Amino acid sequence: MLPPELATQLRLAFDDDRDAETFLLRLERYGPDLVESLQMVYGDRAAGLLDGLIEVMLHAFHNRPPDLRRLDEARLLRPDWLQTPDMVGYVAYTDRFAGTLQGVRGRLDYLKGLGVRYLHLMPLLKPREGENDGGYAVQDYRAVRPDLGSMDDLSALARDLHAEGMSLVLDLVLNHVAREHEWAQKARAGDPRYRAYFHVYPDRTQPDAYEATLPEVFPEFAPGNFTWDEALGGWVWTTFNTYQWDLNWANPEVFQEFVDIILYLANRGVDVFRLDAIAFLWKRLGTDCQNQPEVHWLTRALRAATRIVAPAVAFKAEAIVAPAQLIHYLGTRAHHGKVSDMAYHNSLMVQLWSSLASRDTTLFREALQAFSPKPTNTTWGMYVRCHDDIGWAISDEDAARAGLNGEAHRRFLSDFYSGVFPGTFARGLVFGFNAQTGDRRISGTAASLAGLEMALETGDEVGVSTAIARLRLLHAVILGFGGVPLLYMGDELALLNDYGFQNVPEHAADNRWVHRPQMDWALAAQAREDVNSPAGRMYAWLQKLIQARAATPHLHASVESRAVYSPDPRVLLLRRDHPLGSFVGVYNFSHEDVSFPTEVLREHLGDQAEDRLGGGRLTFARATLRLEPYRAMWLVQPA
Template sequence: MSEAQHQETFELAALRQRFVSMFSVARRAAAERQFDRVGPALAERLAAVYGGTAGFGEWMATVYEDLGRLAATRSAALVALDQQRALQPDWFLRQHMVGYSAYVDRFGGTLAGVGERIDHLRALGVDYLHLLPFLQARQGESDGGFAVSSFEHVEPALGTMDDLETLASQLQEAGISLCADLVLNHVADDHPWAQAAAAGDAAMRQFFHVFPDRILPDAYEATVGEVFPQAAPGNFSQVPAMGGWVWTTFYPFQWDLNYAHPPVFAAIAHALLQLANRGVKVFRLDSAPFLWKRLGTLCINQPEVHQILAALRACVELVAPGVLLKAEAIVPTEQVSAYFGRDELRGRECQLAYHSGLMASAWAALAEGHAGLPKQLLADTPPPPEACGWVTYVRCHDDIVWGVLRPLAEAAGEDFSRRIGAAAAYLEGRTPGSFARGAAFQTLDGEGVHGSNGMAAALVGLPEHMLDDIQPAALRRYVLLYALAFWVGAVPLIYMGDELGQYSNTDPADAGRVALDGRWLQRPALSTEALAALSSGRGVPAATFAALTALVAARRHQHWPSASKVSVVAHPNPGLLIVQRGDETLGIFNFSASHAMVDLESLGVGTGWSDLFASGADVMTSRDLRKLQPWATLWRSRTHD
């Protein structure tokens, strides 16, 4: 053994000792086994990013000691769940998971109020609840709660950390895993770290990117894009208390963290694992692509980002192995796939990632009346690694970010702004004859295209007043988009209010918020009127709720191979998207405003199929000949004796 190998063995042994020393004698053998499975990989990931930093060895030892302390204090109930999930690491890919995404105050008022809505979630078939930011946020403007002031406290109006633990326990008893946001890229300017830095604490100042003048900021700006070009142009804000310019990718009150400084990683890992010990089962890693800055680049998706996420995943596996990480990377699909991990990191980063490209391409296809974009996107989407899967969705708290489709449009030799701009205009109701009533978001000029806002009901043409007559075509459009998300995803998400067909937010109390940030259009409070209509079986709420529960039931009918590649089945009708996953399921989606005839026997997918779900798919004289109404959906599954 060489001298270097002797040194490596000694260092790992020391790290092992620091980790296991935090456990009681009775638990040390198990802790040693856990370290042996994960500890060396974590050391490798940390060394890849921070190995050249002065004092790296001692810093890493303190990290392992903190991880040991967090693991040793994890509750017996959570440890038992960790062990159960370890026996079935793909437990969330069994095609039974159905997610729901909501703001605490908009859904239940408080964390305790969310607990009172559990029966509603179970009736819908939900077993994964993503609660959007509920940690203490900045006073005043807070980017919808994403400007976090404390990782240690819940927003006071929503409850306490004890309330969070109670809710997590209630949800677990109901078979629902709680997902929470962890904002990785930044903290609010009133977070204790930022306040200490502004007060002159030299150690905390290193947590942020601070520049004495505009020389380097201007150099970075030459290649870095803008997230909110209208509301918050540029990426740097002058902060007199800091004596210069602070990197602020999103809003001036959100200060980017400096992940080149090792204590930043340690502090974020600690914050995540403290919440995991409170009962959070899944973390949506907000703003993940932005963590590493490199001059002359876009400062997104840098190689160090993936090493950092792999290290964070290793920390989780060491302390709370039943917890999942979900990448929020609203970038083109090819770039999103990297957040599962590639090459030596394949399958070692996030277990889940948002398929934002599928969402945007489906809306564009609905506007265009043909399935070209989702066909191309699904054909180019590689299957996730083992024990990883896509989170799919129709709408969310954010805008439809059209930029994720730029590579698709340009690969087809088309002008992105012209093609996608036309789709956006249609969904925003700016095209004569459009059924949609959305709104533009953060567009600097009439010819630009950035994002579009609006609830699903408004975008598909459902009535604004929930007891008005429903056009069957509008309901089919609604079903079409959710059916595609349910068919493709490992974890499809229902956005709060969509199950009731709620329209875009017109509450006068929210008018100021909407004017300041148009994304509040898709953040209406859960309607008590709509819930009452649902309970009496009336109007839009009854129709949309029934459609979603039918999709949930059909999806759970049999085991679908989530990780297998989705293959596009050729068909001459451009309005049809026909896709097959593995050898078990077939999905047919008509994105056109015209009827379509489909001879199922001619598709070349073999025989032995039966219908699993249908919306507007009429059986003709032959069992294999179908007349698809405009915006129709047909799911088929392989028949087994």
């Protein structure tokens, strides 16, 4: 309960008794999480910080638009709004998708026709000019990149999306700001308050001590983790690039600044914040400065503060970390279900491509079985590809249980998808080669990595069909896994690598732009008319998958997908136990016909099942079931 004197004091800040009651009830619900989290991070400084936070939250609450207040109430009544089977995401760069925010408003019918209910527009807050890490070097969190539009345009887009039953997702870079950000400029001008917003050291003593255990994120073009700045007269922490300055989250003022920013953007209509580089927030000597306990307390505190003002808003953790660490971003033990509402299942993406290359799902099964169950009020974000490179996040332990050598398998995958392994079908580029560790990440669109580019170049019609079958299989897995499947722009049309990035000076040094092509609207129109073209086949399949998914309650994200034993290593079995009955996803990751023993399916489903993808009812009277190359099935127990 709130102290009576605080409740009385806060009521004076309201003209409307109903508003006062709403704010106080939420403060009573989420305030303990906020206070405990702040105390765990800031100790005695938490009390002073709380006073400032309440002022920030009151200001944002009073300024929350009526339509968003209504959305708050609707989502409080439907807390699983991110978990329902009809929730499908689409990820795009604004300029490459439709030019501007106004242009995106004109393309909502396309998204609605595909079945999208969640639109993630890649970094669009005002970045520094020139190199800006694809928009992740933010200069101003309260302004839109000028060529894309304005904050008013963003609010108008959010309103249009909400009217169509869609949500707006935006990136929020928490770990760092651009060197040109107002805070950094004030620090460089000698303001001690803002100097304390960053990690600044007068000489190399402390940086060298940290470097002893710090990895390099971009060893090729941004080696080291510290940069000398003449104006500062010191070494500033720069994990990602020299122009991206890491923030000092041990300073309570940084926390308050971000609560203010989040609530400002929430009041502009943002529904979900993708918390970029969340794993890097807290620095601790003698560690790799990732996944520190304070990160989870800080995220929990940010979430609690946001829920008090804007409970319609959700957090998505961009934590591309080892599986054992990933679950903590959704919450374990004291944090259970109180950290982020959603996290990227990056291991799922890695295992998709691993199984496609090896035609063996044993490692896939072992990796999934090692995952701890997530809180039932949270959800995974699953994807075949994203804007980033593919890093082969395969643990040596998982590999060993699958009978593999982890290092050798990671090397095989890099060879396979960079196109140098004999017999490969993939066309990808090596990104971020680390000469010390041998680590090679991969860039490339899903279609080019799945073999479509090579097949089209050689005029191999069978190869074209096979590549489309691979893409269909991969998307069937992510849409049948539960959670929020995230479709990366152009994958619905099987867009190929765009090598034109090399001709754009600000992109040429970063080959990840090869899989960030311009949207081909002519091809999109053709795909809806010509269902026999590669684009048409892919688009029609995704529409079918999305419709089947929306009609399958077993895919609600509160239910966990479990990898179960398959007697044939080419076939992955994923089981979900829903109150309506069991769901089993059956996925053949090979280019061969598989005669699969039906007794295995009978153990999970009984004597018969409905196939939500192929249609009709199956009986398991015969000893085997034929699975064509790259076949996907969603089997449920009949009603």
